[in-house]
Amino acid sequence: MRDFGVTVFHAVPSFALRLAETARRLGVVEELKLRLAILGAETWTEAMRSKIEEALSLEAFNNYGFAEVCGPGVAVECMVREGLHVWEDHFLLEVVDPKTGEQVGVEEEGELVVTPLTREAMPLLRYRTGDIAKLLDVRSCDCGRTHRKISWIKGRVDDMVKVRGVGLYPSAVERIVASKKECNGHYLIVVRNLDELSLQVEVEDSTMKDGEQLKHLKEQLEKELKKATMLRFNVNLLPPGALPRSTGKTKRIIDERTWQPHRET
Numbered sequence: 152m153r154d155f156g157v158t159v160f161h162a163v164p165s166f167a168l169r170l171a172e173t174a175r176r177l178g179v180v181e182e183l184k185l186r187l188a189i190l191g192a193e194t195w196t197e198a199m200r201s202k203i204e205e206a207l208s209l210e211a212f213n214n215y216g217f218a219e220v221c222g223p224g225v226a227v228e229c230m231v232r233e234g235l236h237v238w239e240d241h242f243l244l245e246v247v248d249p250k251t252g253e254q255v256g257v258e259e260e261g262e263l264v265v266t267p268l269t270r271e272a273m274p275l276l277r278y279r280t281g282d283i284a285k286l287l288d289v290r291s292c293d294c295g296r297t298h299r300k301i302s303w304i305k306g307r308v309d310d311m312v313k314v315r316g317v318g319l320y321p322s323a324v325e326r327i328v329a330s331k332k333e334c335n336g337h338y339l340i341v342v343r344n345l346d347e348l349s350l351q352v353e354v355e356d357s358t359m360k361d362g363e364q365l366k367h368l369k370e371q372l373e374k375e376l377k378k379a380t381m382l383r384f385n386v387n388l389l390p391p392g393a394l395p396r397s398t399g400k401t402k403r404i405i406d407e408r409t410w411q412p413h414r415e416t
Protein backbone atom coordinates (compact mmCIF):
# COMPACT_ATOMS: atom_id res chain seq x y z
CA MET A 152 0.00 0.00 0.00
CA ARG A 153 2.85 2.35 0.80
CA ASP A 154 4.79 1.48 -2.36
CA PHE A 155 1.82 1.82 -4.70
CA GLY A 156 0.29 4.86 -2.98
CA VAL A 157 -3.02 3.05 -2.43
CA THR A 158 -5.88 5.44 -1.57
CA VAL A 159 -8.92 3.10 -1.39
CA PHE A 160 -9.39 -0.46 -0.23
CA HIS A 161 -12.22 -2.89 0.29
CA ALA A 162 -12.18 -5.47 3.10
CA VAL A 163 -13.99 -7.01 6.03
CA PRO A 164 -13.90 -4.63 9.04
CA SER A 165 -11.83 -6.98 11.21
CA PHE A 166 -9.20 -7.03 8.48
CA ALA A 167 -9.13 -3.21 8.42
CA LEU A 168 -8.53 -3.27 12.16
CA ARG A 169 -5.73 -5.76 11.71
CA LEU A 170 -4.25 -3.65 8.93
CA ALA A 171 -4.26 -0.64 11.26
CA GLU A 172 -2.52 -2.68 13.94
CA THR A 173 0.17 -3.90 11.56
CA ALA A 174 0.72 -0.45 10.04
CA ARG A 175 1.15 0.98 13.50
CA ARG A 176 3.57 -1.78 14.52
CA LEU A 177 5.65 -1.15 11.39
CA GLY A 178 5.42 2.60 11.98
CA VAL A 179 4.12 3.31 8.47
CA VAL A 180 0.66 4.82 9.18
CA GLU A 181 1.90 8.33 8.33
CA GLU A 182 3.31 7.11 5.04
CA LEU A 183 0.00 5.63 3.81
CA LYS A 184 -2.17 7.74 1.49
CA LEU A 185 -5.45 6.02 2.36
CA ARG A 186 -8.59 8.09 1.83
CA LEU A 187 -11.48 5.62 1.78
CA ALA A 188 -12.34 2.12 2.94
CA ILE A 189 -15.41 0.21 1.77
CA LEU A 190 -16.08 -2.34 4.49
CA GLY A 191 -18.64 -5.08 4.91
CA ALA A 192 -19.45 -8.81 4.89
CA GLU A 193 -19.18 -8.96 8.68
CA THR A 194 -21.50 -7.54 11.28
CA TRP A 195 -19.92 -4.32 12.57
CA THR A 196 -21.01 -1.10 14.23
CA GLU A 197 -20.69 2.70 14.06
CA ALA A 198 -18.36 2.53 17.07
CA MET A 199 -16.04 0.17 15.20
CA ARG A 200 -16.19 2.47 12.18
CA SER A 201 -14.90 5.39 14.28
CA LYS A 202 -12.09 3.23 15.61
CA ILE A 203 -10.98 2.18 12.11
CA GLU A 204 -11.30 5.71 10.71
CA GLU A 205 -9.18 7.12 13.48
CA ALA A 206 -6.53 4.40 13.30
CA LEU A 207 -6.01 4.71 9.54
CA SER A 208 -7.06 8.38 9.02
CA LEU A 209 -9.62 7.63 6.35
CA GLU A 210 -13.38 7.58 5.82
CA ALA A 211 -15.05 4.18 6.03
CA PHE A 212 -18.32 3.27 4.29
CA ASN A 213 -20.56 0.32 4.97
CA ASN A 214 -21.32 -2.07 2.18
CA TYR A 215 -23.68 -5.04 2.03
CA GLY A 216 -23.60 -8.07 -0.19
CA PHE A 217 -23.20 -11.83 -0.08
CA ALA A 218 -21.38 -14.44 -2.11
CA GLU A 219 -24.51 -16.10 -3.51
CA VAL A 220 -25.37 -13.06 -5.64
CA CYS A 221 -22.43 -10.88 -6.50
CA GLY A 222 -20.40 -10.55 -3.36
CA PRO A 223 -20.20 -6.94 -2.20
CA GLY A 224 -22.58 -4.40 -3.73
CA VAL A 225 -26.21 -5.25 -2.97
CA ALA A 226 -26.45 -2.06 -0.90
CA VAL A 227 -23.94 0.62 0.01
CA GLU A 228 -23.75 3.82 2.01
CA CYS A 229 -23.65 7.21 0.30
CA MET A 230 -21.84 10.30 1.65
CA VAL A 231 -24.77 11.01 3.99
CA ARG A 232 -23.96 7.80 5.91
CA GLU A 233 -27.45 7.22 7.27
CA GLY A 234 -28.34 3.79 5.98
CA LEU A 235 -27.33 1.83 2.89
CA HIS A 236 -28.97 2.46 -0.52
CA VAL A 237 -30.15 -0.78 -2.12
CA TRP A 238 -29.37 -1.10 -5.85
CA GLU A 239 -33.07 -1.51 -6.57
CA ASP A 240 -32.61 -1.79 -10.33
CA HIS A 241 -30.73 -5.03 -9.69
CA PHE A 242 -32.23 -6.38 -6.48
CA LEU A 243 -35.72 -6.73 -5.05
CA LEU A 244 -35.37 -6.65 -1.32
CA GLU A 245 -37.88 -7.71 1.30
CA VAL A 246 -37.73 -8.01 5.08
CA VAL A 247 -39.53 -10.94 6.69
CA ASP A 248 -40.12 -12.41 10.12
CA PRO A 249 -37.50 -15.21 10.26
CA LYS A 250 -39.93 -17.55 12.01
CA THR A 251 -43.06 -17.13 9.90
CA GLY A 252 -41.62 -15.86 6.61
CA GLU A 253 -44.26 -13.11 6.57
CA GLN A 254 -43.20 -9.61 5.50
CA VAL A 255 -42.71 -7.10 8.29
CA GLY A 256 -43.33 -3.35 8.06
CA VAL A 257 -40.93 -0.52 7.30
CA GLU A 258 -38.64 0.23 10.29
CA GLU A 259 -39.31 -3.27 11.66
CA GLU A 260 -36.40 -5.63 12.07
CA GLY A 261 -36.39 -8.94 10.25
CA GLU A 262 -34.46 -11.19 7.89
CA LEU A 263 -33.42 -9.75 4.53
CA VAL A 264 -34.77 -11.66 1.53
CA VAL A 265 -33.22 -10.83 -1.81
CA THR A 266 -34.29 -11.53 -5.39
CA PRO A 267 -31.68 -10.55 -7.99
CA LEU A 268 -33.43 -9.06 -11.05
CA THR A 269 -30.67 -8.96 -13.63
CA ARG A 270 -28.48 -11.87 -12.72
CA GLU A 271 -28.03 -14.53 -15.39
CA ALA A 272 -27.20 -18.25 -15.24
CA MET A 273 -27.98 -18.72 -11.54
CA PRO A 274 -31.32 -17.14 -10.73
CA LEU A 275 -32.38 -16.89 -7.10
CA LEU A 276 -35.95 -16.30 -6.01
CA ARG A 277 -36.61 -14.76 -2.60
CA TYR A 278 -33.29 -15.89 -1.23
CA ARG A 279 -33.19 -16.01 2.57
CA THR A 280 -29.94 -14.26 3.52
CA GLY A 281 -30.00 -14.95 7.26
CA ASP A 282 -29.06 -11.27 7.82
CA ILE A 283 -31.07 -9.15 10.24
CA ALA A 284 -31.81 -5.52 9.32
CA LYS A 285 -34.74 -3.21 8.58
CA LEU A 286 -36.00 -1.08 5.70
CA LEU A 287 -35.69 2.58 6.63
CA ASP A 288 -38.64 4.91 6.35
CA VAL A 289 -36.96 7.33 3.94
CA ARG A 290 -37.72 7.86 0.28
CA SER A 291 -35.34 10.70 -0.44
CA CYS A 292 -31.78 11.29 0.61
CA ASP A 293 -29.60 14.39 0.69
CA CYS A 294 -27.29 12.70 -1.82
CA GLY A 295 -30.10 12.84 -4.43
CA ARG A 296 -30.59 9.10 -4.83
CA THR A 297 -34.11 7.74 -4.53
CA HIS A 298 -33.23 4.08 -4.01
CA ARG A 299 -34.55 2.91 -0.70
CA LYS A 300 -32.30 2.37 2.25
CA ILE A 301 -31.67 -0.40 4.76
CA SER A 302 -30.14 -0.14 8.21
CA TRP A 303 -26.76 -1.57 9.13
CA ILE A 304 -26.91 -5.37 9.52
CA LYS A 305 -27.61 -6.09 13.17
CA GLY A 306 -26.45 -9.68 13.02
CA ARG A 307 -27.27 -13.02 11.52
CA VAL A 308 -30.32 -15.08 12.37
CA ASP A 309 -27.87 -17.72 13.59
CA ASP A 310 -25.50 -15.50 15.56
CA MET A 311 -28.06 -14.54 18.10
CA VAL A 312 -27.66 -16.73 21.14
CA LYS A 313 -30.19 -17.11 23.92
CA VAL A 314 -28.67 -16.61 27.33
CA ARG A 315 -30.93 -16.87 30.37
CA GLY A 316 -33.85 -16.45 28.00
CA VAL A 317 -32.53 -13.20 26.58
CA GLY A 318 -31.49 -12.86 22.92
CA LEU A 319 -27.93 -11.57 22.59
CA TYR A 320 -26.34 -10.22 19.39
CA PRO A 321 -22.55 -9.66 19.33
CA SER A 322 -23.16 -6.22 17.77
CA ALA A 323 -24.71 -5.01 21.05
CA VAL A 324 -21.44 -5.87 22.80
CA GLU A 325 -19.26 -4.43 20.05
CA ARG A 326 -21.00 -1.05 20.26
CA ILE A 327 -19.76 -0.73 23.84
CA VAL A 328 -16.29 -2.26 23.41
CA ALA A 329 -15.42 -0.24 20.32
CA SER A 330 -16.52 3.03 21.95
CA LYS A 331 -13.73 2.71 24.56
CA LYS A 332 -10.42 4.28 23.60
CA GLU A 333 -8.62 1.86 25.96
CA CYS A 334 -9.82 -1.14 23.88
CA ASN A 335 -8.28 -1.93 20.51
CA GLY A 336 -11.47 -3.41 19.00
CA HIS A 337 -10.71 -7.12 19.35
CA TYR A 338 -13.13 -9.05 21.54
CA LEU A 339 -14.68 -12.49 22.00
CA ILE A 340 -17.88 -13.48 23.79
CA VAL A 341 -17.89 -16.93 25.42
CA VAL A 342 -21.05 -18.62 26.74
CA ARG A 343 -20.35 -21.48 29.12
CA ASN A 344 -22.49 -24.04 30.90
CA LEU A 345 -25.18 -22.70 33.22
CA ASP A 346 -25.40 -19.68 30.89
CA GLU A 347 -22.28 -18.11 32.30
CA LEU A 348 -21.18 -15.22 30.09
CA SER A 349 -17.69 -13.93 29.71
CA LEU A 350 -16.26 -11.26 27.49
CA GLN A 351 -12.60 -11.26 26.55
CA VAL A 352 -11.39 -7.85 25.43
CA GLU A 353 -7.98 -6.69 24.32
CA VAL A 354 -6.81 -3.37 25.72
CA GLU A 355 -4.02 -1.06 24.64
CA ASP A 356 -0.54 -1.62 26.09
CA SER A 357 -0.58 1.60 28.12
CA THR A 358 -3.83 0.59 29.88
CA MET A 359 -2.51 -2.92 30.58
CA LYS A 360 0.25 -1.41 32.73
CA ASP A 361 -2.10 0.67 34.86
CA GLY A 362 -3.84 -1.43 37.54
CA GLU A 363 -6.23 1.32 38.61
CA GLN A 364 -7.30 2.05 35.04
CA LEU A 365 -7.80 -1.66 34.34
CA LYS A 366 -10.06 -2.06 37.36
CA HIS A 367 -12.08 0.99 36.41
CA LEU A 368 -12.43 -0.16 32.77
CA LYS A 369 -13.58 -3.65 33.81
CA GLU A 370 -16.25 -2.17 36.11
CA GLN A 371 -17.34 0.30 33.46
CA LEU A 372 -17.67 -2.38 30.76
CA GLU A 373 -19.59 -4.74 33.04
CA LYS A 374 -21.98 -1.97 34.02
CA GLU A 375 -22.61 -0.78 30.47
CA LEU A 376 -23.01 -4.34 29.15
CA LYS A 377 -25.58 -5.11 31.83
CA LYS A 378 -27.52 -2.00 30.92
CA ALA A 379 -27.42 -2.63 27.15
CA THR A 380 -28.07 -6.38 27.11
CA MET A 381 -29.79 -7.08 30.45
CA LEU A 382 -27.16 -9.78 31.00
CA ARG A 383 -24.32 -10.04 33.49
CA PHE A 384 -20.88 -10.42 31.89
CA ASN A 385 -17.59 -11.33 33.50
CA VAL A 386 -15.10 -9.12 31.65
CA ASN A 387 -11.50 -10.30 31.20
CA LEU A 388 -9.05 -7.69 29.96
CA LEU A 389 -6.22 -9.05 27.84
CA PRO A 390 -3.03 -7.61 26.36
CA PRO A 391 -2.99 -6.70 22.64
CA GLY A 392 -2.59 -9.75 20.40
CA ALA A 393 -3.99 -12.24 22.97
CA LEU A 394 -7.06 -13.18 20.93
CA PRO A 395 -6.67 -15.20 17.72
CA ARG A 396 -6.68 -13.19 14.47
CA SER A 397 -8.63 -14.72 11.65
CA THR A 398 -7.79 -14.41 7.98
CA GLY A 399 -11.45 -14.54 6.96
CA LYS A 400 -14.57 -13.45 8.80
CA THR A 401 -14.00 -13.10 12.50
CA LYS A 402 -15.91 -15.21 15.00
CA ARG A 403 -17.24 -13.01 17.80
CA ILE A 404 -19.12 -15.52 19.90
CA ILE A 405 -18.33 -19.04 21.10
CA ASP A 406 -21.08 -21.10 22.64
CA GLU A 407 -19.54 -23.83 24.79
CA ARG A 408 -22.74 -24.95 26.45
CA THR A 409 -23.37 -28.66 26.28
CA TRP A 410 -26.75 -28.29 27.89
CA GLN A 411 -28.85 -25.35 26.82
CA PRO A 412 -32.11 -25.03 28.68
CA HIS A 413 -33.10 -21.80 26.95
CA ARG A 414 -32.11 -22.54 23.39
CA GLU A 415 -35.07 -22.49 21.06
CA THR A 416 -35.45 -25.30 18.60
Ligand SMILES: [Zn+2]
Pocket residue numbers: 229230231236292293294295296
Ligand atom coordinates in the same frame (compact mmCIF):
# COMPACT_ATOMS: atom_id res chain seq x y z
ZN1 LIG B 1 -27.96 8.85 -0.14
